[in-house]
Amino acid sequence: MFKSVLVANRGEIACRVFRTARRMGVRTIAVYSEADADALHVREADQAVLIGPAPARDSYLVAEKVLQAAKDTGAEAIHPGYGFLSENADFAEAVEAAGLIWIGPKPHSIRAMGLKDAAKKLMIEAGVPVTPGYQGEDQSIGTLSAEAQRIGFPVLIKAVAGGGGKGMKLVERAEDFADGLASAQREGQSSFGDPRVLIESYITRPRHIEVQVFGDGKGEVVHLFERDCSLQRRHQKVIEEAPAPGMDAATRDAVTAAAVRAAKAVDYRGAGTIEFIADASDGLRADRIWFMEMNTRLQVEHPVTEAITGVDLVEWQFRVAAGEPIPLKQEELSIKGWAMEARLYAEDPATGFLPSIGKLEHFRLPEDGVRVDTGAYEGGEVSQFYDPMIAKLIVHEDTREAAAAALADACAQVEVWPVRTNAGFLVRCLEHPRFVSGDGDTGFIAAEGEGLIPSAPSHAAATAALVLAADGQHFGPHGSSGSPWESDADGIMGFRMNAASRSRFSAVVGGRVIDGSVLSNQSGDLAWRVSVGDREPVLARRDYRSVVVAKDVSVGWAESGGENLGVLFDRGSAWLVDKVQWTGNHGSAAASDGALRAPMPGKIVSVPVKAGEAVTRGQPVVALEAMKMEHALTAPFDGVVESIDVTPGDQVAADAVLAVVKAKD
Template sequence: MFKSVLVANRGEIACRVFRTARRMGIRAIAVYSEADAGALHVREADEAVLIGPAPARESYLDAAKVLAAAKATGAEAIHPGYGFLSENADFAEAVTAAGLVWIGPPPAAIRAMGLKDAAKKLMIEAGVPVTPGYQGEDQSLETLTAEAARIGYPVLIKAVAGGGGKGMKRVDRAEDFADGLASAQREGQSSFGDPRVLIESYITRPRHIEVQVFGDSHGNAVHLYERDCSLQRRHQKVIEEAPAPGMDAATRKAVTDAAVRAARAVNYEGAGTIEFIADASDGLKADRIWFMEMNTRLQVEHPVTEAVTGVDLVEWQFRVAAGEPIPLKQEDIPLNGWAMEARLYAEDPANGFLPSIGKLEHFDLPGPDRNHRSVDVRVDTGVEQGGEVSQFYDPMIAKLIVHADNREEAARRLADVCGQVEVWPVKANAGFLKRCLEHSRFVAGDVDTGFIAAEEDELIPAGVPGVVVAAAFIAQTDIDDYYRTKMHGDGQEIWRSSSDALYGLRLNGPRWLERRLQINGLPVMLSARPQEHNQWWTLDTDDGRWIGGGTSGVFVTVGREDEDALTELHLVMDQPVLFHEGQAYVFGPVTYGAGSGSGVASDGSLRAPMPGKIVATPAKAGDAVTKGQPVVVLEAMKMEHALVAPFDGVVGEVGVGVGDQVADGTVLAVVTAADK
């Protein structure tokens, strides 16, 4: 076994690989960019090497710099994590040519499965069923347009070298095909250096089923059962679970056997995932599941497989890379209970899931060491309080994983975990995750890749819950009326704000109070009646009547009748913030005046929602546009974000060009309404 390993990656996967390395007595070496100088994975390593500026192409994607770091530190092996260089066959060859151990599959297997079109042809030869579509060499617009028409809309355009939803576009109408193709090609070129695409028939009720496979240099290949990754948004996985709901023994055998055949077809070694798409319109059936692609690396969602099998997949990677056989035979690999993983993203579900960047002034995740509420959860993260979420990298900031005896209990536990997440002022999707896990369709196992889009109104409710309004009233009343100091963990004090309350007297009734507040920028009005010497209040909100008490430590007690709900109160950047069910709510007295922001202004100006680079300007000054038509396309955090016309009109100005770097809030273009 090698004595040292360099992880050619960053964030939570680097930290996760380091954990196994430490347990096995292997020295852990990190690489980092200038943007990650203070990152958690740098401090957790035994040694760390700076390899370049923030942009990935100048640091994490620079193979020569990674190899130089390995040589300088005396690393004996390189683990690529996932993303970046993990599926780069040339890098794998360079690692072995340098006399280092490559912790991954042979370069030939990476090449065979790395391009989706070639992989599909290989799977057909191996007898693995594949999705109907086009994977030809002719990449002309005319040919691709004709093939899409032959397949029939809707179709899915996929970058042949793609992964993680990048370079993947659904197109529902022939008139939108050219724009969808251009976007997929740009993302393919930007993310993978390859603009080529394939086209597949879009399954209208698809489920994403994948099988964890493992091979070694002794000719052995096994599977570690399946995972369901159907809860997705923009082809990015959100919640994963193992095993797949509704998977019977016969279908499981068919799909896992096909996965092992696929691995054997390329003489696979190490950890890999065979991904299938299933037509879920009539449940999971063996003859309605098709091969999509193979990921020749460890997957983000590998912890759920580890939970149900009891296997440390990174340890297996180390052992197989060192020449050892797979530790277990197929019949000895167990499948116990149910596991679920939720991906915590720095993004704002209420604002179209736009990524959120900045400093994590308050970042508290649940776990067994949390002093107020113990929970059995595995947390994989690469950030911590005080760290930065950068515009240069993926917005996933943590993975939350639970294991239980059955699916219902796993969903309940993970929902509880998500409800305890506290992140501010960076936006996070914890509340959205909790609502997904508690949704009746999800609990019943009625899931497909269109679930989030179909249930969006329930998953992203408008407004502020009454319990939060009531809690904000109580906290603000304590701040205003008692002028007492509240202590946060770092010794900061909550300031006393100006009161915006109206007291009154009702005939034949007790004193009552009305207060105007602002919660997450939304004005709310609340009326309340005091009880027990003003220590408790009866509070009326739009969604019912609540009973609440004063703050105690960092908690505000609010509930219905005898059902109390503890809502956390913290001071973050001189603002009182309530955390309730995974959501953050900043509150205070109503202020007047217009604020600034990004997105679409009332005058039709399109503003950059975050820092990024302009990659396309589909509309020019003077062009007539319809509502929803792309005007400017911004690339940020490894994804494209189209800024579209807010109404029918004429483009009056486009103030940026392709290649421009823009700051958050920059006016990119202006659209004038057609009737003006």
């Protein structure tokens, strides 16, 4: 076994590889860009080498810099992780030419599976079923159009060198084919330097089934069963699980046998994934599952396979790269229980999943019973230069139902601020009846739409906000507030639980006005009787980290670092509480200041309204371009545009006020 390994990657995958290396007594070496100088993978490595500026093209993607770092540190082996150079055959060859151990497949295997059209031809020769379609050399529009007609609409046009949904276009009608083809070709050229495409029959109820394979490079290949990765948003995986729901033994045998044939056809070594697309309109059937592509690397979702098999795939990678045999034979592998993984992204579902960047001032992830793979930590930074995934949460239970419930609970415990995350969105996906029943497909998220995105604070969060409002009036740093909770040495003066009137408070929570009544219980232990709006009052109690509502619902809270009362964490969603107002016995809802703030640095592309113009709730006021996406900031309520503070072309900082809307009286 080699004694040292350099991981040519960053973030959670680098930390994950280091974990196995430390257990095996292998010295760990990190590479990092200037943006990652304080990153967790740098802190956890035995040695770290700076390889360039923040952009990946100037650091992590420069093979020469990585190889020089390996030489300078005496590394014996290089693990590529996933992304960056992991499927770069030229880099793999350069590693081996430098006399280092490449922890990955042979370069010719990477090349064989690198282009979708060539890979499909190879799979047909190996007897692996492929999706009906066209992957020929003739790329003329006449031939491609005729092949699409032969296959039958709808069809998928795919860039042959594509990945991650780039260069993929769905065409449902013949008259739209030319436009779809041109768009796919442009994206293929722009993203991969290759405009060639292939055409596939579009599956109306597709499921993404993939098989983990492992080869020794000497003809021996085993499979470690299948995963279902059907929950996707814009072709990016969100939740993965193993095994696949609805997979019977006969179908599993057929699919895994096809995967093994595929891996053997390219003389495979190490960990790889054979990806299939299944037509789930009539359940999972062996004759309705087709080869799609092969990922010649470790996958993001490999932990669910590790959970159900008890295998450490990175350890297997190390051992096979060092010349050892595959640790277990096929008959020694079996499925135990059910595992699920959720990808926690630094992104804001409320703004079209726009990436969220900045410092992780508050960062808490679940601990008990959950595997957490992360490259982030409290006080660290989420950079604009790299993928926004900040953690993976993995659970393993006896049944699928228990796994879904456990993962939903894990996501509900996420507390991150001021960086936004998709945790609340993940909770809603995992608790949705269609997902729980196993009736998911790749169109699930698009079909369910806004119902998966938390848009308003729950009753528990609203109750907790009023508790913070009342507590802030009584215990706030600015002295006497004039509230009925003001006390003398003997406690609260002249207040009775059965008083005829209630003191009313208002708070703005996530841009929404919450109004209600609050009564003290006179116990002096920070417990309150709270009624949101006209609802029946409930008992709520605050401690230093949470507000417990009605004895059994806990809403986390933390200081926000500004003039706000704080931020509430409710089942994965984060809600800023501000603009608190005590309104006496009669009460009137506090109005939000109506300020529209930039969610991240960007460029103003349009301002479709003018100062003084009447607007309705949800009407676009300013359009901001950030992270190559356009985001519309809309009016939070019906009102009048009080001011416009930007013009098209302006570059703005995160949290800058772009416009202010005044509510109608």
